[in-house]
Every structure is written in C-alpha cells, then in structure tokens.
C-alpha cells in the first residue's frame with residue numbers, strides 16, 4: 001500500500017534541508033521496498049509572497065489527506081514587518097490546530113561522536129536518550145487571557161491554565177505507548193504541590209498508566225526536573241508534561257547535546273503527523289548550501305516510525321546518521337578542526353551511502 005506525504009519547504013534553509021531529507025526518505029524507502037508519493041505545498045513567507053496568506057487553504061487540505069507532513073521552517077526578516085495575523089509563524093500554529101496535533105515529541109539523544117560539543121561533561125551527555133512528550137493544544141497557552149489593564153489603580157494582566165481529563169488522558173496514553181518501544185519508563189512532570197491543573201494531571205496520569213502493564217510511571221515536580229535534566233539526564237526515558245512546562249524543558253533538554261541542527265521533532269494527533277527539525281529558517285546561512293540537514297533527515301525517520309509504519313526505515317536512517325558522524329563528517333555548524341567539512345548535499349550523500 002502506497003503512502004502519501006506532503007513536503008512544505010517553507011523559508012530560508014527550508015528548501016535545502018527538506019530536499020535533502022526527501023532524498024534520504026526515497027533512498028530508505030527503496031531499501032525496504034516501501035512505496036510513497038509526495039507533493040510540495042507552500043506555507044510561511046513563501047506563501048505570503050505567492051498567496052497573500054501564511055497558510056493557504058489548499059495546503060491545509062493537502063496535509064489533512066496526507067499520511068505525513070515534512071516541514072522545513074518558516075519565517076524570516078523579510079516577513080517580520082507584516083501584521084501579527086499574517087506573520088509567517090502563524091502557519092505552524094495554524095497547521096497544529098487544523099491537524100489537531102496535541103502532542104509534540106522531541107527525542108534528545110547524544111551522538112557520542114559529538115559529546116565534546118555539549119555543555120555537559122562527556123560521560124554525562126553520553127547517557128542522554130530522552131523523549132519529551134509535550135502537550136501542545138491546551139493549558140495556559142490556550143486559556144482565557146486578560147491583557148494588561150489598570151484595575152483599581154493597579155496595572156495587571158492574567159493568564160489561565162485549564163486542563164480537562166480527556167486532554168490529559170490522550171497525551172499520557174501517547175507517552176506510555178512511546179515508552180513501550182523504549183525503556184518503559186514514563187516521568188510525568190507537574191507542579192502538583194501548587195497547581196490544581198497539576199493535581200488533576202497527576203491523578204489522571206496514574207489512572208492511564210495503570211492500564212499499561214509494561215510501563216513504570218513516576219512523578220516529578222517541574223523545578224526538580226529542570227535540575228535533574230542537567231545533573232542526571234541519563235535517568236530519564238520518556239517525559240510527559242503540559243504545554244508550558246514542556247516548552248521550557250524541551251529547549252533545556254535540546255541543548256544538552258550541544259547542536260541545534262541535529263534535533264528532530266514530531267507533532268502527533270489523531271490524524272496526519274507533522275515532522276520538522278527544531279531549529280528555524282536560519283536566514284543568515286540560507287541559499288549557501290551549508291545548512292545541516294540532519295535534524296530534518298532525523299525528522300523523516302520519525303515520520304517513518306509514527307506515520308508511515310516502517311520502523312525498519314526509521315532505524316536504518318538513524319543508524320546511518322550516527323555512522324556519518326562517527327566517520328567524521330561535519331557541516332559548518334558542528335565543524336571542529338581535524339574533521340571532514342561537508343556541504344548540505346555532501347552530508348546527504350554520505351547518509352544515503354550508509355543506509
């Protein structure tokens with residue numbers, strides 16, 4: 001059965017890195033006898049230029065029908081001056097909403113070949129292999145807001161956090177399922193000593209995890225988790241948490257490995273999944289052919305795992321990426337003396353050669 005993917009290059013380095021990832025996707029598919037079709041769609045600044053809006057309806061429609069969406073990055077200085085409603089970044093929020101993507105997965109794994117680039121000691125960073133599962137469509141980012149106003153002579157503002165049982169159940173279920181194919185450990189992170197939403201979160205997480213016999217669930221306060229991520233990151237397997245806590249912890253975890261160009265992400269819901277590197281459109285290096293394609297290539301591996309149903313192709317791509325790094329190939333962003341400096345295209349070819 002053939003699958004269909006939509007590729008959204010976006011802006012800046014987006015076209016270069018999605019083209020690279022698509023070549024790897026094709027090569028991996030050929031190896032495992034997997035067939036797929038693909039089409040390119042526009043979003044972000046490119047779409048503003050062509051259609052006058054950051055997220056054209058035809059792009060949304062195509063994504064809804066697809067099995068997976070591979071996105072580069074959107075935005076850049078050229079579109080920073082348009083009205084807030086028309087900003088390129090609206091495309092990402094619009095897609096998350098349209099596709100019902102309530103879970104954001106960020107695997108953070110050390111590549112031993114790059115351990116000396118981490119801010120942590122090599123023996124600590126080498127133990128890092130975490131997936132952060134962040135709730136993406138609820139919580140304080142979507143609660144009722146009161147912008148700053150003077151009330152009784154005092155300027156004040158207000159944000160609200162709300163979580164419902166179904167919202168917590170589905171994200172914790174997804175985290176438990178992700179843990180089964182890993183070490184089977186889920187750490188639910190909250191602030192239950194203070195927040196009512198966290199107390200509900202903790203209770204529901206316990207009930208959901210009880211249904212997964214292979215999963216061990218533990219709870220941790222978010223402030224302690226922020227500390228443990230630096231002190232003892234090897235103790236974590238899957239972390240599941242709310243939108244706000246997940247935003248902060250996933251950025252903290254991302255830098256543990258020391259390289260933004262290498263990290264993939266998946267946004268999942270009940271329908272089509274969206275896959276993108278965690279970095280932005282890097283306008284400073286766009287068009288030069290030097291961007292690191294590995295974050296997008298690893299995002300394509302996640303797409304094979306979670307949306308296309310080929311764990312074999314996913315694992316093959318991940319292995320090949322590990323191997324190119326071990327063999328000393330480096331794009332400019334991770335280059336150090338003594339290694340082989342390569343362009344986006346050369347890195348891509350080296351990955352394909354190792355599949």
Ligand code: NAI
Pocket residue numbers: 013072073074075076077089092260261276278279280281282283284285290291292293295333
């Ligand atoms: P950025 O991640 O694009 O760049 C930060 C720094 O990292 C730059 O020096 C860049 O050259 C470097 N970098 C990023 N990815 C790289 C790669 N693959 N290879 C080599 N070097 C890489 O973040 P910045 O500069 O804050 O944002 C630029 C634009 O991207 C903005 O318009 C921002 O809104 C947008 N953005 C879009 C995101 C998305 O589409 N999901 C996420 C983050 C930012």
Ligand code: MG
Pocket residue numbers: 247248251
């Ligand atoms: Mg963030």
